[in-house]
Amino acid sequence: MPELHTAFFYGTLLHPKILQSVIKHQGNELRICPALVLDHTRHQIKETDYPGMLPYKKSRKLFPKELKARDRTVRGTLVKGLTDADMALLDQFEGNEYKLEKIPVHPLGSLKPLSSSSDADIPLEPPPLPPLDELPPSVEAQTYIWAGDLRDLRPDLWEYADFVRENAWKWITDVNPVAAEHQREVNGVITTREFVDADDGKQVKIVVE
Incomplete structure:
Protein backbone atom coordinates (compact mmCIF):
# COMPACT_ATOMS: atom_id res chain seq x y z
CA MET A 1 0.00 0.00 0.00
CA TRP A 169 -7.36 36.70 -4.92
CA LYS A 170 -4.02 36.70 -6.76
CA TRP A 171 -3.59 32.98 -6.10
CA ILE A 172 -7.05 31.70 -7.07
CA THR A 173 -6.94 29.99 -10.44
CA ASP A 174 -10.59 30.21 -11.50
CA VAL A 175 -10.32 33.59 -13.24
CA ASN A 176 -9.99 34.46 -16.93
CA PRO A 177 -6.47 35.22 -18.20
CA VAL A 178 -6.27 38.21 -20.55
CA ALA A 179 -2.62 39.25 -20.81
CA ALA A 180 1.07 38.42 -20.68
CA GLU A 181 2.64 35.33 -19.19
CA HIS A 182 6.09 34.38 -18.11
CA GLN A 183 7.77 31.21 -17.01
CA ARG A 184 10.03 30.18 -14.21
CA GLU A 185 11.84 26.95 -13.52
CA VAL A 186 11.36 25.31 -10.13
CA ASN A 187 13.40 22.21 -9.42
CA GLY A 188 13.69 21.40 -13.10
CA VAL A 189 9.98 21.84 -13.87
CA ILE A 190 8.70 24.74 -15.93
CA THR A 191 5.65 26.40 -14.42
CA THR A 192 3.74 29.02 -16.38
CA ARG A 193 2.47 32.01 -14.43
CA GLU A 194 0.11 34.49 -16.05
CA PHE A 195 -0.42 38.04 -14.88
CA VAL A 196 -3.86 39.38 -15.65
CA ASP A 197 -5.16 42.94 -15.57
CA ALA A 198 -8.31 42.99 -13.45
CA ASP A 199 -11.10 45.54 -13.72
CA ASP A 200 -9.80 47.45 -10.72
CA GLY A 201 -6.33 47.74 -12.21
CA LYS A 202 -4.75 45.08 -10.02
CA GLN A 203 -2.86 42.11 -11.34
CA VAL A 204 -4.10 38.59 -10.81
CA LYS A 205 -1.52 35.82 -10.59
CA ILE A 206 -2.61 32.51 -12.08
CA VAL A 207 -0.66 29.28 -12.07
CA VAL A 208 -1.13 27.25 -15.22
CA GLU A 209 0.58 23.88 -15.66
Missing part, protein backbone atom coordinates in the same frame (compact mmCIF):
# COMPACT_ATOMS: atom_id res chain seq x y z
CA PRO A 2 1.45 3.41 -0.96
CA GLU A 3 2.74 5.55 1.89
CA LEU A 4 0.51 8.46 2.84
CA HIS A 5 1.82 11.70 4.28
CA THR A 6 0.71 14.17 6.94
CA ALA A 7 1.61 17.84 6.45
CA PHE A 8 1.21 21.15 8.25
CA PHE A 9 0.46 24.22 6.12
CA TYR A 10 0.78 27.75 7.46
CA GLY A 11 0.77 30.16 4.50
CA THR A 12 -1.03 30.45 1.18
CA LEU A 13 -1.92 26.74 1.31
CA LEU A 14 -4.19 27.45 4.29
CA HIS A 15 -6.72 28.58 1.70
CA PRO A 16 -8.67 25.45 0.59
CA LYS A 17 -8.96 26.58 -3.04
CA ILE A 18 -5.23 27.22 -3.31
CA LEU A 19 -4.34 23.81 -1.84
CA GLN A 20 -6.80 22.06 -4.16
CA SER A 21 -5.38 23.95 -7.12
CA VAL A 22 -1.81 22.90 -6.30
CA ILE A 23 -2.57 19.19 -5.81
CA LYS A 24 -4.97 19.20 -8.80
CA HIS A 25 -7.92 17.51 -7.09
CA GLN A 26 -10.62 18.31 -4.54
CA GLY A 27 -9.14 16.21 -1.73
CA ASN A 28 -11.93 13.67 -1.26
CA GLU A 29 -9.48 11.32 0.47
CA LEU A 30 -7.73 14.01 2.50
CA ARG A 31 -8.63 15.00 6.05
CA ILE A 32 -7.96 18.47 7.43
CA CYS A 33 -8.22 20.30 10.75
CA PRO A 34 -6.87 23.46 12.39
CA ALA A 35 -3.56 22.97 14.15
CA LEU A 36 -0.78 24.71 16.04
CA VAL A 37 3.01 24.55 16.06
CA LEU A 38 4.97 25.69 19.12
CA ASP A 39 8.32 27.50 19.28
CA HIS A 40 8.22 28.71 15.67
CA THR A 41 7.49 32.09 14.07
CA ARG A 42 6.03 32.98 10.68
CA HIS A 43 7.24 35.98 8.69
CA GLN A 44 6.37 37.63 5.41
CA ILE A 45 9.12 37.24 2.85
CA LYS A 46 10.13 40.65 1.54
CA GLU A 47 8.48 41.71 -1.73
CA THR A 48 6.10 38.71 -1.72
CA ASP A 49 2.62 37.83 -0.46
CA TYR A 50 3.61 34.60 1.25
CA PRO A 51 5.43 33.67 4.49
CA GLY A 52 8.28 31.55 5.71
CA MET A 53 8.33 29.73 9.04
CA LEU A 54 11.39 29.21 11.21
CA PRO A 55 12.16 27.69 14.59
CA TYR A 56 12.23 30.50 17.14
CA LYS A 57 15.83 29.68 18.02
CA LYS A 58 16.72 30.85 14.50
CA SER A 59 14.28 33.75 14.16
CA ARG A 60 14.97 35.20 17.63
CA LYS A 61 17.50 37.66 16.22
CA LEU A 62 14.74 39.31 14.15
CA PHE A 63 13.06 40.62 17.30
CA PRO A 64 14.21 43.44 19.58
CA LYS A 65 13.11 41.50 22.67
CA GLU A 66 12.14 38.01 23.76
CA LEU A 67 8.70 36.92 22.55
CA LYS A 68 6.05 35.55 24.86
CA ALA A 69 5.27 31.85 24.50
CA ARG A 70 1.96 32.52 22.68
CA ASP A 71 3.72 34.74 20.16
CA ARG A 72 6.09 31.87 19.41
CA THR A 73 3.27 29.79 17.93
CA VAL A 74 2.06 29.34 14.37
CA ARG A 75 -1.53 28.49 13.51
CA GLY A 76 -2.18 26.46 10.42
CA THR A 77 -3.89 23.35 9.11
CA LEU A 78 -3.01 19.70 9.50
CA VAL A 79 -3.70 17.60 6.40
CA LYS A 80 -3.63 13.80 6.47
CA GLY A 81 -3.64 11.37 3.55
CA LEU A 82 -1.39 13.16 1.04
CA THR A 83 0.06 10.86 -1.62
CA ASP A 84 3.54 10.87 -3.10
CA ALA A 85 2.06 12.60 -6.16
CA ASP A 86 0.53 15.30 -3.95
CA MET A 87 3.86 15.85 -2.21
CA ALA A 88 5.68 16.11 -5.54
CA LEU A 89 3.31 18.88 -6.64
CA LEU A 90 3.69 20.62 -3.30
CA ASP A 91 7.49 20.42 -3.57
CA GLN A 92 7.27 22.00 -7.01
CA PHE A 93 4.98 24.75 -5.73
CA GLU A 94 7.22 25.59 -2.77
CA GLY A 95 10.45 25.50 -4.78
CA ASN A 96 13.95 25.68 -3.35
CA GLU A 97 13.15 28.51 -0.92
CA TYR A 98 11.97 25.89 1.57
CA LYS A 99 13.09 22.56 2.97
CA LEU A 100 10.72 19.83 4.09
CA GLU A 101 11.12 18.91 7.77
CA LYS A 102 9.23 16.84 10.32
CA ILE A 103 7.89 18.69 13.35
CA PRO A 104 5.37 18.07 16.17
CA VAL A 105 1.95 19.59 15.44
CA HIS A 106 -0.98 19.93 17.85
CA PRO A 107 -4.43 19.37 16.25
CA LEU A 108 -7.03 21.92 17.40
CA GLY A 109 -10.16 20.24 16.10
CA SER A 110 -11.69 17.22 14.42
CA LEU A 111 -10.51 16.06 11.02
CA LYS A 112 -12.92 16.44 8.11
CA PRO A 113 -12.67 16.00 4.33
CA LEU A 114 -10.76 18.71 2.49
CA SER A 115 -13.37 18.46 -0.27
CA SER A 116 -16.03 19.76 2.14
CA SER A 117 -13.92 22.73 3.24
CA SER A 118 -14.79 26.28 2.33
CA ASP A 119 -13.18 29.66 2.74
CA ALA A 120 -15.24 30.18 5.90
CA ASP A 121 -13.56 27.23 7.62
CA ILE A 122 -10.52 29.38 8.40
CA PRO A 123 -12.01 32.46 10.08
CA LEU A 124 -10.32 35.83 9.72
CA GLU A 125 -10.52 36.20 13.49
CA PRO A 126 -9.62 32.75 14.88
CA PRO A 127 -10.95 31.69 18.28
CA PRO A 128 -8.70 32.07 21.31
CA LEU A 129 -6.10 29.40 21.86
CA PRO A 130 -6.42 27.06 24.82
CA PRO A 131 -3.69 27.30 27.46
CA LEU A 132 -0.52 25.97 25.87
CA ASP A 133 -0.09 23.41 28.63
CA GLU A 134 -3.56 22.03 27.82
CA LEU A 135 -3.07 21.43 24.10
CA PRO A 136 -4.01 18.03 22.65
CA PRO A 137 -1.11 15.62 22.12
CA SER A 138 1.06 16.40 19.11
CA VAL A 139 1.37 14.34 15.95
CA GLU A 140 4.34 14.25 13.60
CA ALA A 141 3.88 16.11 10.34
CA GLN A 142 6.00 17.46 7.52
CA THR A 143 6.15 21.17 6.86
CA TYR A 144 8.06 23.57 4.63
CA ILE A 145 10.63 25.49 6.68
CA TRP A 146 12.19 28.64 5.26
CA ALA A 147 15.62 27.79 3.85
CA GLY A 148 16.60 31.20 2.52
CA ASP A 149 18.50 34.08 4.04
CA LEU A 150 17.15 35.44 7.32
CA ARG A 151 17.60 38.94 5.89
CA ASP A 152 14.90 38.19 3.33
CA LEU A 153 12.25 37.97 6.08
CA ARG A 154 10.36 40.89 7.55
CA PRO A 155 10.62 41.00 11.35
CA ASP A 156 6.87 41.43 11.85
CA LEU A 157 4.75 38.29 12.06
CA TRP A 158 2.70 37.26 8.99
CA GLU A 159 -1.06 37.20 9.49
CA TYR A 160 -3.34 34.93 7.45
CA ALA A 161 -6.25 37.36 7.89
CA ASP A 162 -4.26 40.10 6.14
CA PHE A 163 -3.40 37.71 3.31
CA VAL A 164 -7.08 36.80 2.73
CA ARG A 165 -8.18 40.43 2.74
CA GLU A 166 -5.42 41.78 0.51
CA ASN A 167 -3.73 39.09 -1.57
CA ALA A 168 -5.53 35.72 -1.72
